[in-house]
Amino acid sequence: MRPVMRIRVKVGSPLQLLLLACSFTLVGYAGVRLLADDWFQVALWFVGAALLHDLVLLPLYAVADRAVVESLGAAGHRERALYVRVPAALSALLLLVWFPLISGRVADHYPSATGLSGEGFLARWLLITAVLFGGSALLLVLRLRRATKQRPPAAH
Amino acid sequence: MPDERLPSSPGFWRSPLRGPWFTSVLGVVLLGGITVLFVTGLLSYAAYNPDLSPVNDKTPDKGLLGFYLFAWPTDPHWLYRLNQGVHVTLGITLIPVLLAKLWSVVPKLFALPPARSLAHALERISLLLLVGGVLFEFVTGVLNIQLDYVFPGSFYPLHFYGAWVFFAAFVVHVVLRAPAAVRNLRRMREGQEPEEESGAQPEFPLVSPRPAEPTVSRRGGLWLVGGGSLLLFGTTVGQNFDGPLRRTALLAPHGGADPGSGPNGFQINKTAASRGISAAETSEEAWRLVVRGRSGTVRLSRAELLDLPLYSSALPIACVEGWSTSDQWWRGVRLRDLAALVGYDADAAPDVLVESLQRRGAFRSAALRANQVRDPRSLLALDVNGEPLSPDHGYPARVIAPAVPGVLNTKWVARMTFGDL
Numbered sequence: 001m002r003p004v005m006r007i008r009v010k011v012g013s014p015l016q017l018l019l020l021a022c023s024f025t026l027v028g029y030a031g032v033r034l035l036a037d038d039w040f041q042v043a044l045w046f047v048g049a050a051l052l053h054d055l056v057l058l059p060l061y062a063v064a065d066r067a068v069v070e071s072l073g074a075a076g077h078r079e080r081a082l083y084v085r086v087p088a089a090l091s092a093l094l095l096l097v098w099f100p101l102i103s104g105r106v107a108d109h110y111p112s113a114t115g116l117s118g119e120g121f122l123a124r125w126l127l128i129t130a131v132l133f134g135g136s137a138l139l140l141v142l143r144l145r146r147a148t149k150q151r152p153p154a155a156h
Numbered sequence: 157m158p159d160e161r162l163p164s165s166p167g168f169w170r171s172p173l174r175g176p177w178f179t180s181v182l183g184v185v186l187l188g189g190i191t192v193l194f195v196t197g198l199l200s201y202a203a204y205n206p207d208l209s210p211v212n213d214k215t216p217d218k219g220l221l222g223f224y225l226f227a228w229p230t231d232p233h234w235l236y237r238l239n240q241g242v243h244v245t246l247g248i249t250l251i252p253v254l255l256a257k258l259w260s261v262v263p264k265l266f267a268l269p270p271a272r273s274l275a276h277a278l279e280r281i282s283l284l285l286l287v288g289g290v291l292f293e294f295v296t297g298v299l300n301i302q303l304d305y306v307f308p309g310s311f312y313p314l315h316f317y318g319a320w321v322f323f324a325a326f327v328v329h330v331v332l333r334a335p336a337a338v339r340n341l342r343r344m345r346e347g348q349e350p351e352e353e354s355g356a357q358p359e360f361p362l363v364s365p366r367p368a369e370p371t372v373s374r375r376g377g378l379w380l381v382g383g384g385s386l387l388l389f390g391t392t393v394g395q396n397f398d399g400p401l402r403r404t405a406l407l408a409p410h411g412g413a414d415p416g417s418g419p420n421g422f423q424i425n426k427t428a429a430s431r432g433i434s435a436a437e438t439s440e441e442a443w444r445l446v447v448r449g450r451s452g453t454v455r456l457s458r459a460e461l462l463d464l465p466l467y468s469s470a471l472p473i474a475c476v477e478g479w480s481t482s483d484q485w486w487r488g489v490r491l492r493d494l495a496a497l498v499g500y501d502a503d504a505a506p507d508v509l510v511e512s513l514q515r516r517g518a519f520r521s522a523a524l525r526a527n528q529v530r531d532p533r534s535l536l537a538l539d540v541n542g543e544p545l546s547p548d549h550g551y552p553a554r555v556i557a558p559a560v561p562g563v564l565n566t567k568w569v570a571r572m573t574f575g576d577l
Contacts, residue, residue, distance in 0.1 A: 012275025016332065020278045023328040027285060030320035033217055033313070041308030046318070049291035050284060053258065054265055062259075069371055081371045086380060093384050094391070097251055098407045100304035110303055112430035114423070115415035115548055124406045128391075 061092070083140045087132035094125055163266040166360055172367035173377045174260055177344050179362060180337035181378060182257040187330060187337075189250045190290075194326075196243035197319055200476060203228045203236050203561050209509065209523035209577045212564070214312035221320055230531040233483075233558035237474035240561070241396040244478020247297055248392050252384030254290065256377075260362070267360040279332070282325050289322025301477040302409050310518075395479040398422060410479035419541030420549055422481045423473065425562055428547035431514045433568050435547070438513070443552050445536075449498025449574040458552045461538060464489045469533040475562040486556045488537035491529045495574045505529045510555055511571040519563040523577050524555070533558045536569060 011017065035042050068088070069081045100106050102125045107118040160167035206213035207225045215222075229235065271277035293315065300311045307314055343349070372380070394405030398414070405411025414421045436442060440458060447454045468487045474480035495505035508529050514520040528534055534557040538545065545551040550567030557565060 010273035012273035016275045016279065019328050019331060020275065020282055023282060023324045024278075026324035027321050029219070030221060030317045030324065033215070033219075033221075034317035034321055036217065037313070038308045042314065045295075045308060046288045046292050046321075047284070049295055050288040053291055054262060054287070058259060058262055078369075078371060082376075085371075086383070089380060090384055090387055093252060093255075094387070094407060097248060097298060097388060098302070100299060100302040101407065101409060106302060106304050109430070110409075113303055113426055114410065115427050116410070116412070116424075120412065121407060124412075128406065 061089075064088075080140065083136045087129070087136045090132055091125075091129040094128060098125065160366070163263070164268045166263065166364065167366050168266075169263040169364050170366065170368040171364060172370040173372070173374050174263070175363045175374070176336075176340045178374050178377065179257065179260045180340040182253055182260060182381070183333065183337045184341060185253050186250065186257055187334060189246060189253065190326065193243060193247055193250070194319065194323055196239050196246075197315075198224065199239050200236075200243060200561070201316055202226060203239070203559070204564070205523065205525050208507065208525050211509065211519070211521040212523050214310055214518070215316050218316070221317075227525055227527055228559065230528055230533070230558040230560075233471055233533065234474075235559040236561055237396070237472045237480040237559075240474055240476060240478050241393075241480060244297070244301060245389065245393050245396070247294065247478075249385045249389040251294065251298075251388060252381045254294065256381045258287065263362065264360060279328075282328050285321060286325035286329050289318060289325055292318045293322055301479075398482040408479070409477065410475075415548075416546075419543040420546035422484060422549075423479060424548045425473070425475050425477075426517070426567075428551075428568070431512075431517060431520075431568070433513055433547065438547065438552050438568065443570075445553060445569060446571040447494055447498050447574070448571070449495065449500060451499025454497050458538065461489055461536070461553065465493065466538070467532070467535065469535055469556065469558070471533065471556050471558055473562050473565065480562075485541045486535055486537040487539040487542075488535040488553065488556075490532055491524070491534040491536060491555070491557070492532065494536060494572060495529060498574055500574060503530065506575050507577040508575075509571075509573040509577060510566040510569055511573075512566050513568040513570045519566070522555075522564045522566050524557060524560070524564065528557050528560065529574075531558055536572075 034046075065085060068084050069078060072078055072081050072084070095102060098121065101110070101118075101121040104118065104122065110116070110118040159165055162168060202225050204212050205225075205228055206215065206218070207222060210216065271280060296307050296311060296315050296318065299305070299307060300315070305311070390404065391406045392408045392411070394401045394403065395408040395410040402411055403413065410423050415424050416422075444455045444457055445461060447456065466487055467490050468485060470483040470485055472481050472483050490502075491508065492502040492505045495508070496502045500506060505526060506529070507523060507526050509521060509523050511521045524534070535555070536553050537550070537556045538553055540549060545554060550569070553569045554567040555565050555569060
């Protein structure tokens with residue numbers, strides 16, 4: 001007799017499978033409606049959002065962060081990374097969330113829809129960014145001065 | 157020994173911040189926050205009364221997903237303002253938490269083998285729906301409030317159906333993960349070390365096996381996330397209040413200064429010019445309100461409307477985009493009295509279909525339900541804050557009703573048809 005080839009597929013927890021089956025049923029029900037109009041574009045946005053975040057945005061800011069830490073480390077001030085990282089992260093966050101307004105992408109129809117001037121968002125973002133970096137620099141200077149004062153005077 | 161230059165190796169990931177505690181804290185915050193977002197989103201959808209009339213319904217094929225719909229109440233009159241303010245402001249505030257949560261678990265994305273069992277494979281597909289879904293919802297929401305309509309289709313069906321797809325994956329994720337997250341937090345509070353996440357890849361821990369020298373503590377990392385949330389909240393929440401508070405909303409779409417000064421100076425959704433409303437068609441000579449009902453059709457000029465009994469209501473404008481005004485002082489004819497003009501008892505007034513002069517754009521017609529028509533605060537407003545309506549606020553006449561989404565307060569009203577819809 002020839003030996004029977006058996007491909008063994010591990011199934012996993014039956015409870016988990018049941019839960020996932022329920023979930024996919026709802027995904028299917030809502031999904032066909034989500035994809036009803038322009039299935040390709042919507043699917044592209046849905047999957048693209050995850051891929052763009054995980055494979056582009058996240059590596060980008062991780063690399064930028066590492067560059068800051070390493071260049072400060074090379075200058076012997078690795079512990080000062082936070083003074084750059086915090087204002088940069090907060091400023092980048094505001095830019096990410098309000099990009100359409102800050103970049104002026106919607107400057108055409110924003111005023112006609114709201115009666116408000118579409119200008120000024122860029123200036124306000126730059127101002128907030130300046131305040132964040134300025135505040136961070138001030139904090140660093142104050143802490144450095146305090147550290148210098150607390151240091152015992154050098155022996156002559 | 158796996159090659160540590162590849163992201164599929166745990167050693168590739170160096171941050172000393174990653175770990176079950178960090179992920180658990182963010183996860184529990186998101187569990188609460190996203191649940192509120194989902195519920196306020198469903199309520200906002202119900203507030204449109206989509207089952208009342210096709211003109212209110214941007215998702216006619218919703219099927220069972222509209223199972224919970226109910227007649228939207230008119231009390232308290234700030235109900236929609238609160239609901240939508242919470243939905244949008246909380247959503248924006250949660251963005252840093254969401255980004256940090258995704259960052260904290262990103263190594264798991266690259267774990268190999270891709271699947272160890274059927275359940276594991278399906279769970280990873282579910283995670284794609286979870287991450288894709290949450291980003292899709294946040295991105296469409298954030299773009300929509302900034303009027304940047306680049307997403308493929310109408311906002312309402314995309315955001316509504318997308319929310320259900322996301323929710324299906326979210327529930328599974330919560331059931332599978334929340335118990336471990338809560339246990340971790342409890343253990344940490346009792347001063348014990350957190351357990352390693354009992355997730356799908358126990359051989360791929362969140363804690364880096366060769367962590368880089370820390371530049372910030374885990375607690376410090378959380379402070380940064382919280383600071384980002386606070387910054388977004390602080391520069392957004394003001395767009396729900398008039399006066400100096402609005403000026404604190406430095407980057408929000410309806411923050412900063414009001415569009416005008418004086419009684420009509422408050423926030424506008426869609427100017428008259430943008431909707432193609434001309435002065436010629438709203439003039440005293442040209443404009444007539446057509447009211448239709450059981451007993452026939454009545455035509456009224458603005459002067460004739462001003463001769464009817466006039467009443468005042470203090471009501472806000474509250475937009476789906478998550479901005480609102482404080483209560484404005486409206487004056488006009490009660491909707492229930494208009495129903496009485498065309499053959500209905502005011503206390504038994506039916507639904508009404510309101511049509512605008514506006515020729516294009518969504519919600520140029522809108523339906524109000526009987527409970528909204530009967531409410532004595534619901535007006536066909538002619539004046540606001542003591543002066544005639546400005547063109548941008550709906551001159552010659554507009555609807556204003558308690559607790560309804562802004563777009564159902566039809567501006568530049570041309571026709572009102574009373575009757576069961």
